Amino acid sequence: MQIKGKHYRFTVLTSSLIRMEYSPSGRFTDAATQVVTNRNFPKLNYRWIDRPDLLEIITDKVHLYYDKRPFSAQGLSVELNKEFSYFDRVWHFGDRDLDTLKGTARTLDGADGAVTLDEGIVSRHGYSILDDSTSFEVSTVDMDDQQIRLTPRERGAIDLYYFGYQDDYCHAIVDFYHLTGNPPLIPRYALGNWWSRFWPYTSDSYLELMEKFRKEKIPLSVAVLDMDWHLVDIPKKYGNGWTGYTWNRKLFADPPRFLSQLHQLRLKTALNVHPASGIRGFEEAYHQVARKLGLDEGAEETAKFDLTNDKFVKTYFDDVHHPLEDQGVDLWWIDWQQGGLSRIEGLDPLWLLNYYHYRDSQRKGLGLILSRYAGPGSHRYPLGFSGDTVISWKSLNFQPYFTATASNIGYNWWSHDIGGHMGGIHDEELLIRWLQFGVFSPINRLHGTSSDFVNKEPWNMEAPYRQYAIRILQERHRWVPYLYTMDVRSHEKGIPLVLPLYYLNPDKEEAYHSPNEYLFGNQVMVAPTTSAIDRSYRYAKTSVWLPEGTWFDFYKDWKYSGNTRVEMYRRIDETLVFAKAGAIIPLAAHPDNEFGVELPETVEWHIFPGKNNIFTLIEDQKDQRSRSTLTVNWAEGKVELAVATDSSTFAKERSHILCFHAVKADSGLNYKLKIIPGETLDISGFSMAKNADMLPEIKKRMKNSWTGTTQKEQLWALLNQEQSLFDQINILRNHCDDFLFGMLYEPLFIAQSSK
Known part of the structure; x- marks a missing residue:
């Protein structure tokens, strides 16, 4: 009306x-x-x-x-x-x-930490x-x-x-998407690990690199070639070599064969393009383009980049990009760095680039590009390339907040240069923490600048960082089933994958002061560690606010009572991921950690106690969809699995394993149970476990510290006695500095959470 x-x-x-x-x-x-x-x-x-x-x-x-x-x-x-x-x-x-909770920014190019963000559409004023x-x-x-x-x-x-949605932030975003278009469905392959590096690879060296990843059992799903795939050293009369569409045959003698070999490895391939200089006389496609545009071929008149020219748009795709796609290119990384001016006043060429490239990518089914943010509505043209950040702790510390806050303007598929891009410092601990954040980011794309001193291949890292990096990248592929289900949820329901905590806790002041924590789908919360370990105690501290309710450390099964702030301490190989009470999280079992993101032969359903819950795992294969629904009813003591597909062939013959966390069981029951579709299992003998005695954890933390043995012995003798929690806390206060007190107090807090 x-x-x-x-x-x-x-x-x-x-x-x-x-x-x-x-x-x-x-x-x-x-x-x-x-x-x-x-x-x-x-x-x-x-x-x-x-x-x-x-x-x-x-x-x-x-x-x-x-x-x-x-x-x-x-x-x-x-x-x-x-x-x-x-x-x-x-x-x-x-x-x-307007006191909005901010949105996002066009790029993080050159950022060493925080940048100024544009406004979003949710606000603490209520409008x-x-x-x-x-x-x-x-x-x-x-x-x-x-x-x-x-x-x-x-x-x-x-x-x-x-x-005017007051503090109903989720409703505001859902209606924003109704107004501007829901996020498209992201192809499953984009949810795996991406390998990218600004480096003059050859076809042989790149395939050797991929074989090294396979040998190290590091799964990948997308292979990215930066600008050196095309001619870069060009005659000066043409200008610089940033823009190019012609393969460098000295590096890639047979591009179709090379791309086919990557496809045989189950890898999708992305090429980087800097389109600003148009189509110039040295390009293989030049004469075809010139004839269609009526250019002076003898003088090698440049086909200027101009997406406001319909004829240029048509030949740009038909004669420049489509032939490369016919050779096997799967998607384009559009590296636009030339500002917001076009031949039409007020029209941002980046928006046009994103629009045309994304729409063109849909010719072959699900579309995908990698490009920069061009303002509200850009979520319709995923993915977002956040730009070239400085390699620093400040840059890492900003990215969780930046990623979550972008949802306030509906931009939910940021892809960062995991590990940072350029400059900064070489710090393998920093790289490990960045990789951990990458696992629990929308897109996990490793990338770095062209430097002998910026290396992110795990085998180039010293032990034990090498082993940590491999395990982290393997973990990302385990989470693909959960991620794809959340991808469908984002597309169909209009709820971003990553949300700030205040979306579900708008009345809690602490939710607005926990910038680096975020909801990751509807079952878990993540609090990436973004600061260095203490060199004496060898733990890093992260201040975590736990929303109201019961939460479990996903990897340790420790139970926490929520609506409180806890200083948490973790070693370099530990990540802070929390499952809510009753959470059901489907993960893939990848015994061989193969390339690609094929539907897993075995699904592990990770189940946490505390509340009844139903989770539907959604999987697509070609034009078929499978829905595997696990219902866990703790009150009635039963678990049921139902599988529905659009076809009778796929996803029905796989194995399903139920992995119960933080439970105790009567004799005769196991914490891992197999279940088949249509079966109901009895779990009436399961109940929520209390946190175990935490003194061993305190002892482990003390042993891990590089501090005086005599101090450890004296402190342990005092703690390892029958005494109250109050007395134990007093012992810590009297014998520890602030960091050590917090590090040893956390296990006492965890033990108290079970009482």
Whole structure:
């Protein structure tokens, strides 16, 4: 329903979402824009009061006032209804202080730590504004070639969307996606490990490298070639060698054969392109392009990069990219670094690049590109390439927050240069922590600059870091079944994979002060370690706020009572991942850690006690979908597995193993049980276990420390006595510095959590 005057129009989309338009000419936009693709929302009841000098629109959530004059702070305001909200802030047109929880940024190029973020659409004020006033209207001209017509907006026109969702952040994002388009489904292969390095590989050296990964049992799913795949050393008359589309035959003598060999290894292949310099005279595709564009071939007139030129767009894909794809290229890494200016005033060429490349990638089924963020709505063209960061602890420390906060503007598939890109320091501990974060990131893509001193191959690391790195990369592929299910959830339900803690805990102040913690799907929470270990005690400290409820350390089975902050201490080979009470997490068993992300022959269902739960594992193979649903009912003491597929052939013959965490069992029961589809297992003999005696953990931490033996002996003698928790804490306070106290207090806290 729209309420319209000569120069204004209001559209009530939901009880919390109102579109507000003002047009000097009285022309309003009904077409899709670069940001907004769908304004069809379910009908709702609301009322309005229309007086000569005042319009009021009232839903059950918001109350809008408008004086029917050009939009102004005095004449246009929206307030949240008091009976539905404890927020008392009123938005006035032009307000800049929206106190949003931020969104994301175009790039992290050159960043050594934090960068300034753009605004998001969730706010602690309870409302936010999405400004679509300068976004071009978009209409499709040629469906076959995906060509579009872009129409600039009227100068002076205003097109705003008021989001008044209070602290219902999830609902705000779901409706934002309804307005702008749900995230596409990410191909399964993108969820495995990506190998990338800026390096002049040859076909032989690259295949030898892949064989080394296989020998070390390190699974990969995507192989990336940076710019040296194409001609780089070109005659000066053509300019620099950053842009290129012609294989360097000195390095890759037979590209189709090379790409076929990678496919035989079950690897998808991505090539890097810097398209800014267009198609020049030295390119193999030049003459075909020049003829179609009517260029002076004798003078080698350059086909200038211009996606506002329909003829260039067509030949750019038909004659430059498609032949390379026919050779075996699977996706393009679009490395645009040339700013936001195009031949059309106000039109960002990066947005056009993302739009055209993603739409073109859909010719072969599920689409995928790797490119930079180009503003709200960019989530429709995944994946995000965050850019070239400095290799530093500050850069690592910023990335968990950066990744989670991007969900506030719906951008949920960031891909970072795991390990950092350039400069900084060589620190294998830092690389291990970055790899751990990569496992629990949307995309795990290792990448680094062209330097003999930036190496991320695990076998180039010293022991024990080498072994740690291999195990970490193997772990990522174990999580692919869970990740793909969350991928489907994101696409179909509009809920990002990674969310800040305040989405589920908006009333808890601590949730807003835990920037590096995030929800990873709907079953787990992650708190990456982003600081170095203490060199004496050999543990790193991470301050973790646990939301209300019961949580379990996924890898240790320690139980924690939530709604509290705990200083946690972990060794270099330990990652902080927490499963909520009742969590069900399907992982793959990869005994050989093969390349690719094939459907696993064995699924391990990791089950945590505390609450009944149902989890449906979703898997796609070609045009078939399988749904494996595990139901765990602790109250009735039973587990059931049901498998439904679109075909009778796949996912039914595999093995399923139930892995129970943090439980104790009556004699005769095992903590690992096999189950077959249609079977019901009796777990009435299982109950939640208490945390074990933590004195051995205290002793282990003391032994691991590089500190005085006499001090350890004296402290252990005092602790290893029958005494109260209060007495043990006092002993620690009297005999330990702050770091050692925290390190040894944590096990005591864990023991107390079971009582």
